[in-house]
Amino acid sequence: MVERKIRVLVAKPGLDGHDRGAKVIAASLRDAGMEVIYTGLHQTPEKIAATALQEDVDVVALSILSGAHMTLFPRVLDLLRENGMDDVLITGGGIIPQEDVETLQALGIGRLFGPGTATGDAAKYIREWFVENRADAEA
Amino acid sequence: MSHVIDTDVPESADLQQEVERRRTELAELEAKLAEWEATSAATRQRDDTDFTTVSGQPIRALYTPLDTRDDDYLGDVGLPGDYPFTRGPYATMYRTRLWTKRMFSGFATAEETNERYKFLLARGTTGLSVAFDFPTLMGYDSDDPLSEGEVGKCGVAIASLADMETLFDGIPLDQVSVSMTINGPAIMLYCFLLAAAEKQGVPFEKVTGTIQNDILKEYQAQHAWIYPPKPALKIITDIFEWSSEKAPKFNTISISGYHIREAGATAVEELAFTLKNGFTYVEEGIARGLDVDEFAPRLSFFWDVHNDFFEEIAKFRAGRRIWARHMREIYGAKRAESWRLRTHAQTAGVTLTAQQPHNNIVRVAYQGLAAVLGGTQSLHTNAMDETLALPTEHAVRIALRTQQILAFETGIPNTIDPLAGSYFVESMTDELERQAEEIFTEIDDLGGVVAGIESGYFQAKIARSARRFQDEVEAKSRLIVGVNSFEEEDEPDIEILKIDESAGAAQHARLAELRRTRDGEAVERSLAALTEAARADRNLMPPMLDAVRCYATLGEIRDALEIVYGRFQEPVAF
Numbered sequence: 001m002v003e004r005k006i007r008v009l010v011a012k013p014g015l016d017g018h019d020r021g022a023k024v025i026a027a028s029l030r031d032a033g034m035e036v037i038y039t040g041l042h043q044t045p046e047k048i049a050a051t052a053l054q055e056d057v058d059v060v061a062l063s064i065l066s067g068a069h070m071t072l073f074p075r076v077l078d079l080l081r082e083n084g085m086d087d088v089l090i091t092g093g094g095i096i097p098q099e100d101v102e103t104l105q106a107l108g109i110g111r112l113f114g115p116g117t118a119t120g121d122a123a124k125y126i127r128e129w130f131v132e133n134r135a136d137a138e139a
Numbered sequence: 140m141s142h143v144i145d146t147d148v149p150e151s152a153d154l155q156q157e158v159e160r161r162r163t164e165l166a167e168l169e170a171k172l173a174e175w176e177a178t179s180a181a182t183r184q185r186d187d188t189d190f191t192t193v194s195g196q197p198i199r200a201l202y203t204p205l206d207t208r209d210d211d212y213l214g215d216v217g218l219p220g221d222y223p224f225t226r227g228p229y230a231t232m233y234r235t236r237l238w239t240k241r242m243f244s245g246f247a248t249a250e251e252t253n254e255r256y257k258f259l260l261a262r263g264t265t266g267l268s269v270a271f272d273f274p275t276l277m278g279y280d281s282d283d284p285l286s287e288g289e290v291g292k293c294g295v296a297i298a299s300l301a302d303m304e305t306l307f308d309g310i311p312l313d314q315v316s317v318s319m320t321i322n323g324p325a326i327m328l329y330c331f332l333l334a335a336a337e338k339q340g341v342p343f344e345k346v347t348g349t350i351q352n353d354i355l356k357e358y359q360a361q362h363a364w365i366y367p368p369k370p371a372l373k374i375i376t377d378i379f380e381w382s383s384e385k386a387p388k389f390n391t392i393s394i395s396g397y398h399i400r401e402a403g404a405t406a407v408e409e410l411a412f413t414l415k416n417g418f419t420y421v422e423e424g425i426a427r428g429l430d431v432d433e434f435a436p437r438l439s440f441f442w443d444v445h446n447d448f449f450e451e452i453a454k455f456r457a458g459r460r461i462w463a464r465h466m467r468e469i470y471g472a473k474r475a476e477s478w479r480l481r482t483h484a485q486t487a488g489v490t491l492t493a494q495q496p497h498n499n500i501v502r503v504a505y506q507g508l509a510a511v512l513g514g515t516q517s518l519h520t521n522a523m524d525e526t527l528a529l530p531t532e533h534a535v536r537i538a539l540r541t542q543q544i545l546a547f548e549t550g551i552p553n554t555i556d557p558l559a560g561s562y563f564v565e566s567m568t569d570e571l572e573r574q575a576e577e578i579f580t581e582i583d584d585l586g587g588v589v590a591g592i593e594s595g596y597f598q599a600k601i602a603r604s605a606r607r608f609q610d611e612v613e614a615k616s617r618l619i620v621g622v623n624s625f626e627e628e629d630e631p632d633i634e635i636l637k638i639d640e641s642a643g644a645a646q647h648a649r650l651a652e653l654r655r656t657r658d659g660e661a662v663e664r665s666l667a668a669l670t671e672a673a674r675a676d677r678n679l680m681p682p683m684l685d686a687v688r689c690y691a692t693l694g695e696i697r698d699a700l701e702i703v704y705g706r707f708q709e710p711v712a713f
Binding site for chain 2: 010014015016017018019020022023024026027028030036038039040041042044066067068070071072095097098114115116118119120
């Protein structure tokens with residue numbers, strides 16, 4: 001049994017304004033029983049890392065449809081590590097070509113979801129990661 | 140299909156006889172229809188659909204003359220080019236001039252995009268449409284720290300007049316019309332374009348094209364804003380005022396449903412929100428003291444063309460009728476040009492699937508067909524790979540050829556508004572108009588569009604509709620081929636366009652060179668004059684053009700106005 005709610009930060013880094021996916025995912029993770037914080041648009045990586053730290057989240061989910069993923073994912077990853085949050089899952093979605101997905105995963109980013117993903121798949125992935133990686137996850 | 144049943148004043152015995160005949164016919168039909176309905180109710184219906192449109196509008200199995208009996212042909216439908224323009228904004232439509240094949244395009248640097256434009260022009264595209272990168276859309280220079288990683292990625296980077304000159308190098312701006320998808324910093328990019336034309340020796344009054352310049356839908360859906368609504372509306376009204384005299388052939392706004400729909404809205408929400416935004420701009424112009432007939436003829440529209448074929452066609456038709464009626468009856472416009480809704484259309488990017496991407500060619504063809512049957516004035520057809528990346532030349536060429544096949548092989552443009560008189564299409568047109576009017580009242584009750592934006596009304600409605608659609612897809616009550624049905628296990632990857640990081644470096648170097656070689660003092664003086672004009676609430680066009688001519692950059696101009704106007708803060712909700 002999962003004791004406490006999984007805390008997820010859904011964030012929109014960069015200048016990209018496409019928030020349809022981020023909002024649908026945020027609402028569906030909330031409906032799946034998670035505690036969801038949504039940052040709103042146009043966030044810098046620094047702001048996202050600060051919010052993640054302040055809200056003590058388990059998961060940071062980034063939504064990027066601007067093509068800037070190779071800059072923004074590694075930046076958020078580095079900032080979280082600098083802040084001692086190396087046990088946080090960084091996942092996300094957007095328009096990200098497969099070879100970039102592989103490069104990002106090699107750096108330590110989690111699964112990245114593309115167009116056509118069922119929201120349930122994202123929720124399931126986060127829940128499984130949580131159970132496997134969080135000592136306090138199981139009663 | 141004319142149902143002019145005016146029993147009070149029969150003008151002749153013939154007419155009275157005709158009315159009687161018609162009445163008997165409809166009564167017979169009613170009885171027949173009741174029988175048909177009984178049979179239909181007793182017959183099994185398919186269970187893989189709930190027979191609603193993609194927006195959730197229930198659709199009946201059958202439409203008959205009973206559904207259009209209240210239509211007054213001349214008053215509600217009429218002739219093309221005549222009020223209320225249901226059948227088209229121009230009298231002869233595609234018999235005189237086909238729609239403009241306008242492909243939205245832009246990536247990397249101005250040089251590279253200039254080459255793509257020349258490629259498109261050489262292959263029969265008839266108008267250009269500039270896609271800007273995110274820094275440009277948000278009003279930041281390519282070398283701003285916030286632009287890192289985004290320069291040239293989703294469109295072309297344009298940070299000053301110098302970039303605009305390169306973008307249209309060898310493309311005569313008095314012959315090729317240019318549409319620019321730009322909103323928050325629309326006035327800056329408009330001035331870049333005008334100044335670039337000036338450098339080519341083309342006077343302002345000969346420049347044709349469009350700036351999107353629709354800030355209200357930015358707050359609602361697309362989210363590329365800079366300043367808060369009030370100053371943003373002031374700037375737009377400045378553009379209307381200045382252009383009606385100095386650049387009378389330029390479309391000063393493209394009031395856009397596209398992004399509202401793409402963000403998740405239904406067809407009727409797209410229709411109603413967009414038109415209500417349009418009315419808001421008209422009210423701002425009138426409040427400035429402008430004559431509505433001076434600026435209204437330069438207002439243009441931009442619809443999304445989604446998958447539900449007939450709903451989309453009805454949306455185009457209803458939109459023209461609603462606009463005409465409000466412009467004449469409510470805003471007192473007297474010129475037909477002010478009543479006439481002219482529109483661009485783009486096939487719905489959101490319907491493209493990453494799965495089995497070649498199927499997107501078929502989706503785009505159906506959507507393009509709907510736009511043409513809806514009577515669009517220009518069309519962008521999406522390339523099959525646009526859900527994966529910016530399109531390759533190969534994919535763009537197929538998208539363009541799709542329009543050429545539609546225009547020259549199908550015979551569809553031979554007659555005007557061929558679906559007029561369809562019981563279904565006419566009744567759906569009526570229904571969308573009725574529902575849009577209900578939404579207008581709802582928005583009025585909130586205190587208008589700006590109040591609705593500040594309270595998050597539009598954003599919440601759009602997010603709710605997006606969620607409903609996603610839930611339907613996941614429950615498989617709405618089937619998407621290749622996504623939740625007819626899936627393939629092993630799909631080969633298709634070739635996609637990669638934009639490398641070189642555009643960012645090139646733009647850095649270009650801007651450094653520009654800042655070194657321009658007259659720095661003149662730039663500072665012109666920017667100070669711009670700030671001063673904003674403080675004094677004067678029209679910003681003349682001082683903006685001055686600043687642009689001295690090569691002030693986009694970000695510098697943005698900052699010069701932000702001192703006075705501040706910036707917009709989004710109400711966050713999901």
